[in-house]
Amino acid sequence: MRPPATPTREMLRLPHGPTEVEWRRSARARRVTLRIDPAAGAVVVTLPLRAGRGQGMALLQAHSRWVADRLGALAPHVPFADGAMVLLLGEPHPIRHCPDGLGGVWLEAGEIRVAGDPAFLARRVADWFRAEARRRITPRALDHAARIGRSVRRIAIKDQRSRWASCAPDGTLAFSWRLVMAPEWVLDYVVAHEVAHLREMNHSARFWALVASLTPHAAAAKSWLARNGARLLRYG
Structure with missing residues (x-):
């Protein structure tokens, strides 16, 4: 029998603070592993098919300081929004909403300008x-x-x-x-x-x-x- 299904993603309260956890199962995994997903700002727990949630929780508890430190070291999330500063070829460029502009998205005066509905x-x-x-x-x-x-x-x-x-x-x-x-x-x-x-x-x-x-x-x-x-x- 397979262990009970775990949520795909949830917020857990670990010893070093609330942590977003993404659960994955893998037929190729031989042991429970942890890794940080920088894009999501979450810790990913990968379980072998026969491993239970409890094994993942035990590993999270044992390495909660490592998880907290790694997540805390991530750069802030920068959404694509008006005024946000993003990189293009290593150089910072602000996003500027130009609702009456033509051309969709274009580069002008060091800015990434975006026309249309916000x-x-x-x-x-x-x-x-x-x-x-x-x-x-x-x-x-x-x-x-x-x-x-x-x-x-x-x-x-x-x-x-x-x-x-x-x-x-x-x-x-x-x-x-x-x-x-x-x-x-x-x-x-x-x-x-x-x-x-x-x-x-x-x-x-x-x-x-x-x-x-x-x-x-x-x-x-x-x-x-x-x-x-x-x-x-x-x-x-």
Whole structure:
């Protein structure tokens, strides 16, 4: 018999304060695990199929200080709203609602300007960021691929939370739209990294040499993402 179902998400009072908890079950999990979801500002408890809620609660109680510290260290959530300050290629840009403007969303005078009904502002800004990510990533990926004699089958722009990008065996590249918030040289590294997988589907010495031939920013970009990546997940 399987254990009783647990709520997908709930607010729990742990020893170090109220905490939003998301429960997940996984057929691949071999033990109960905890991780922080920066985008949701919650702790994720993953349970094997045969594990009960009590096991997850025991792990939460035992590591409540770690959970509280990690959640407390997250950057504030920044919704897409009029006046909010967001990043584009590493530089802060305010969102400015221009109800009588034309063109949907556009850049002007260092601002991301949004026309139309304020009820649709957040969705329009999110769509604009996706389009901007595709506009900047696609030519860069095609150029890097041409330099190593490979072709890209398709480029997908997603809201990936567990990785910034991926390369499928069929040559499809997928990127998080949030990369367009990072500095351009960080974006370039991530694109070069995935394009290099078109030739080397591994992380061997040959792979890293190929990455280095495409971009000089690998070490600095990895360091930047380690320090700032969680912050990008707090927008929108």
